[in-house]
Amino acid sequence: MGTLIVAAGSGRRFGGHKQFERVDGVTLLDAAVERARSVSNRIVVALPQGVELPRSSDQIAYAIGADTRTGSVANAFRQLGDGFDYVLVHDAARPFASQTLFERVVAALARGCEAVIPAVGSVDTLKVVDNGFVLETLDRAKIVRVQTPQGFRYDVLAQVVATRREASDEATIAEELGYPVTVVPGEDAASKVTLRTDLERLRLPRVGLGFDIHPFGAEGDGDLVLAGRHFGPPGLIGHSDADCLAHAVADAVLGAAGIGGLGDLFPDTDPALSGADSMRLLSQCRERVESKGYRIHSIDATVITERPRLGPSLGDLGAALEECLNAPTVVKAKRAEGLGSLGAGAGVATLAIASIR
Structure with a gap:
């Protein structure tokens, strides 16, 4: 199992490189890497351009990120190499996704799924709004919020990367290529850090x-x-x-x-x-x-x-x-x-x- 950890963002909305922010003494990036270790034979971390890359080891390697998420995943994927049946893609901005969530995604891949995403349902009513007016109310029973880690059969992710298409996640491109995307239960612990105020809910009391x-x-x-x-x-x-x-x-x-x-x-x-x-x-x-x-x-x-x-x-x-x-x-x-x-x-x-x- 190979795992790609995307940590190359500039953190514009956060106000800096959030992946290096510490929560209870641990950076968000280190927390994400630690969660991935238990299910990964090799991890590749995509870091921001201009950051000095740490020395790679047999288990953890580093790649220079790109201007877009899709480009950073592609760089990390090339650094991963072959010899893997499955690959996970995880965001460093979701540092406390549990080991159980990683194992849930891996188990779905082992059952034969080609692309797997964890997701949680919406507890709020969702509406499509344009120019201050409601256009449509969506059926929230059919709406989910997608998280990471996302899992792919190696050849599926290889095709996703080869398209060079841009998307908010790799599962979107896999879907466009016609692959079925399986949904497994996500968790609140895997919620994303976007703003600096999001750190408050991560800190241990x-x-x-x-x-x-x-x-x-x-x-x-x-x-x-x-x-x-x-x-x-x-x-x-x-x-x-x-x-x-x-x-x-x-x-x-x-x-x-x-x-x-x-x-x-x-x-x-x-x-x-x-x-x-x-x-x-x-x-x-x-x-x-x-x-x-x-x-x-x-x-x-x-x-x-x-x-x-x-x-x-x-x-x-x-x-x-x-x-x-x-x-x-x-x-x-x-x-x-x-x-x-x-x-x-x-x-x-x-x-x-x-x-x-």
Whole structure:
């Protein structure tokens, strides 16, 4: 099995060579190559003109791309050589197509199919529009969105390349030549990166864990504060307002972004922070995380306390955190069931998990 990976585009709509963009430390091109390795005896990558070609090996070779996709595929195909029964053509702009999808296309070729494309159906209503007016509504049950890798019998792709026709994919030319094109199920993971904003859905979430605990003070030491909400005395002892829910969430968010902990940004040795509003500090933590290019995706927090009973207030606590962080938040409450100082009602603790992208 030979595989051609098309990575020669200029990325005009993306704003640069997207194939060299990194997602979680891996370039889109390297991710695409890695997916193809398991089913390929030889891979040829078509790279942009002007890029220095890496040294080729027995399994991976490189070709100079052309001004068009069809020309780049032709260059890569010539570099592949013969001796292959089947050839896959894959876009580097679809870096996370699964190994299962590759195997699905290969299995169809092994069954005797001459040209194979993965495709997914449309969930939207599709209309033909001209000059701002609808001309026709299409039957979406018969419409699919085509993906890669696409598979071809070697001689079929050889004929496709020999035509020197231009098309958005090689399956279109094979169809024009009269070959039946078989459709196998595609997948969302094989969606294409076209715009820079498309990278967001590819990035794996980062996760942070937060924990905070404070003891109760005396009756005259103020109110218990959780997520900025006051629950009456006795309050918790701390340098700020001792809002252990806000503190744990802040630690989780900062940890996910690799920034550190709440105490690193707002040390309890700073007299200016005495009695500080922890929700205001949490908002500043969110701003710090966003300044690094991340967005908070979700928060899950559990408050461990014997008193007060928080059940009726959990929705309000979650809403307060959602408003502060602009992210879906769930707050739960648990009892320590009489175990240790928490079980004896000596204080309140909170665990929180934050995911960011």
